[in-house]
Amino acid sequence: MTATVAPRAVERAKVAVGAAFTINGLAIASWISRVPAARDQLGSSSSRLGLLLLCASLGSVLALPASGAVVHRLGPARSAFCGGSVSVTGMLVLAAGLTAGGAPLAALGLFLLGAGIAFWDVSMNVEGADVEHRLGRAVMPRFHAGFSLGTVAGGLGGAAAAALEVSLAAQLVVTAVLVLAALAVATRSFLPVEEAPDQTAGSRSGASRAWREPRTLLLGLLVLTFAFTEGTAYDWLAVGLTDGYGAGEVLAATGFAIFVAAMTAVRIVGTTLLDRYGRVPVLRAGAVAALAGVVLFVLSPSAPVALAGAVLWGAGAALGFPVGMSAAADEPARAAARVSVVSSIGYTAFLAGPPLIGFLADATGILRAMLVVLVALAVGAPAVGAVRPAVAQGRVAA
Numbered sequence: 001m002t003a004t005v006a007p008r009a010v011e012r013a014k015v016a017v018g019a020a021f022t023i024n025g026l027a028i029a030s031w032i033s034r035v036p037a038a039r040d041q042l043g044s045s046s047s048r049l050g051l052l053l054l055c056a057s058l059g060s061v062l063a064l065p066a067s068g069a070v071v072h073r074l075g076p077a078r079s080a081f082c083g084g085s086v087s088v089t090g091m092l093v094l095a096a097g098l099t100a101g102g103a104p105l106a107a108l109g110l111f112l113l114g115a116g117i118a119f120w121d122v123s124m125n126v127e128g129a130d131v132e133h134r135l136g137r138a139v140m141p142r143f144h145a146g147f148s149l150g151t152v153a154g155g156l157g158g159a160a161a162a163a164l165e166v167s168l169a170a171q172l173v174v175t176a177v178l179v180l181a182a183l184a185v186a187t188r189s190f191l192p193v194e195e196a197p198d199q200t201a202g203s204r205s206g207a208s209r210a211w212r213e214p215r216t217l218l219l220g221l222l223v224l225t226f227a228f229t230e231g232t233a234y235d236w237l238a239v240g241l242t243d244g245y246g247a248g249e250v251l252a253a254t255g256f257a258i259f260v261a262a263m264t265a266v267r268i269v270g271t272t273l274l275d276r277y278g279r280v281p282v283l284r285a286g287a288v289a290a291l292a293g294v295v296l297f298v299l300s301p302s303a304p305v306a307l308a309g310a311v312l313w314g315a316g317a318a319l320g321f322p323v324g325m326s327a328a329a330d331e332p333a334r335a336a337a338r339v340s341v342v343s344s345i346g347y348t349a350f351l352a353g354p355p356l357i358g359f360l361a362d363a364t365g366i367l368r369a370m371l372v373v374l375v376a377l378a379v380g381a382p383a384v385g386a387v388r389p390a391v392a393q394g395r396v397a398a
Contacts, residue, residue, distance in 0.1 A: 005191055010134045016189035017131055020080055020124045021146035022153075023182050027087055028117065029154025029260070030175040031094065031110075032234050033253045034161070034168045036242045041168065042103050050358020053235050055107040059090075059114030060121075060347045067122035068340030076127035077190035079119055084183040086116030091176040095169040122343050126336045127190050129329030134191075140329075141270030144322035148264035151234075155257030162249045210337040218386035219324050219338075220345025222283075225380025226320025228349035229290050232373050233259050233313055236357050236366060237297075244367040245303040255307055262314030270319050279323055279387040287384070290316025291377050298367045321346070327387040349376075 005013075031038075039049045071079045094109025128143045154175075161171045210216050234256075241247040241255045266273075266286075273282050293312030300306035328342040329335035360369035 005134075009189075009191065010131060012189045013127070013191045014131050014135065014139065016186045017124055017128045017143055018146040019186040020120075020183065021128075021143045022150040023084075023179055023186065024117065024120055024124065025147040025150025025152075025260075026154045026157075027084075027091070027113075027150075027175065027179045028234075029151040029256075030158065030171060031091070031113070031168075032151075033155040033158030033238065033256050034171070034249070035235065036238055036249055036252055037162065037168050038098060038106070039239070041098055042101065042106060044103070045362060047355070047358045047362045048103075049239075050355040050361075052103065052107055052110065053358070054355045056110040056114035056117075057347070057353070059111040059116075060118040061344070063115040063118035064122065064340065064344040064347055067119050067343065068336045070119060071123050071126050071336050071340075075190075075193035076123040076130075077187040077193075080123035080127070080190070081183055081187045083116045083119030083121075083123060084180060087113050087120060088116070088176040088180045090114070090116060091172045091179075095172040095176075098167075098169045098172075118343070118347065122336075122340055125325050125339050125343070126329070129326065129335045129339065130191055130332065132326065132329070133332045138271045138274055138326065140326040141267045141274065141319060141322045144318075144325075145264050145267030145270070148260050148267055148318070151260040152257055152264055155253060155260055159250055159253035159257060162253055210334065210341040213338075215386050216328065216338050216341055217345070218383045219328050220342045222380055222383040222386060223321055223324035223342050223346030224349045225376050225383070226286075226290075226317055226324065227346045228353050228376045229294075229313075229373050230263070230317040230321065231349055231353050232357060232370060233310070233317070235353065236361075236370060237310060237313075239361075240297070240366045240370060241303060241306065243361075244365070245300075245306055247303050251303065255303075255310055258307055259310040259314040262311040263318040266315045266318035267322065270322070274319075274323070279327065279389070280384055282319060283323060283384045283387060284381070286316045286319050287377050287381055288316065289313075291374055292316070294370060294373045298370050323387050327389070330389055 090109045090112030094106050097106030097109050128140055132139050237259055238252040238256045241252040289312050293309045293316055296309030297306045297313055300309055328338040357369050
């Protein structure tokens with residue numbers, strides 16, 4: 001992806017990538033914000049809900065190892081649109097499963113949704129890294145802020161749909177149509193791809209080598225930690241408010257929107273924070289804030305205080321994923337392979353997280369189950385140093 005393009009085309013691509021991230025967040029939040037409604041409609045326990053959520057994570061994890069090669073072969077624009085198409089298909093199948101009350105059909109829909117999101121995710125991150133390098137300044141956190149804005153919109157849309165008593169199935173159908181149309185427009189402005197005769201072979205050797213690089217693996221561990229911290233809130237925060245604090249569906253969906261709003265705010269100012277203080281100090285501060293937020297959310301005496309914990313939780317978790325992706329793409333020539341590897345490792349959090357929290361919730365209650373996030377943060381904290389920018393001479397910058 002080294003084609004020479006005009007500055008205006010790069011600026012258009014920057015807007016298009018931001019749009020792709022925003023649409024991605026909207027697609028995910030349209031489902032996640034109303035998980036309690038899906039659970040009630042399907043008559044699932046917490047552990048069965050965890051297994052259902054696992055289907056989306058399984059689809060993502062199985063799709064990710066091939067994503068780097070697919071992006072190299074098709075280019076980020078076509079890969080993102082194809083991934084979005086699979087995701088939309090999953091949303092429609094999920095809607096059918098909810099309407100019919102069939103958990104297996106809903107599970108298939110979530111599997112397709114997760115698989116499509118994986119290709120879409122890697123494609124837009126690779127495109128975002130290319131745009132970032134062409135611009136010569138950090139913009140990846142703002143792309144991820146676009147994702148958070150999309151989840152805010154999706155969360156508020158879910159709350160509104162719940163308040164208006166619109167079924168989740170109907171909401172998913174409308175969202176699916178809007179998502180596919182918007183993504184088709186956005187990907188048309190992605191950067192052009194320059195074909196290279198040895199592109200496929202190069203991408204294969206690059207992916208194999210990336211799996212043996214200590215820094216890349218540490219970045220994967222770091223992204224896994226923050227993905228688990230973020231993903232636990234995405235999957236279970238609304239349920240925690242409902243079951244742990246007796247909140248209604250509207251307040252639960254609003255709480256989810258508050259969490260992602262905090263993430264959005266920090267991601268918007270993230271480039272300024274990173275430029276001023278550096279990647280490592282910012283992520284260390286984020287880990288501490290996330291830890292404090294989880295403790296406050298779990299141990300709060302009331303729902304309003306728990307919402308304050310959700311703000312800290314979201315703010316602390318905000319920059320781990322985008323900074324990890326940006327660090328993996330420090331060298332543009334190997335960005336796709338490394339982003340694919342880091343994503344593959346990071347997404348295992350979404351594979352293990354939902355059932356783990358679900359089974360713990362059945363045994364101890366949903367709020368206590370969320371304390372496992374503290375363990376993840378303790379394990380992943382030592383990997384923060386891996387985000388120091390890589391230098392071409394083979395050194396690592398301070």
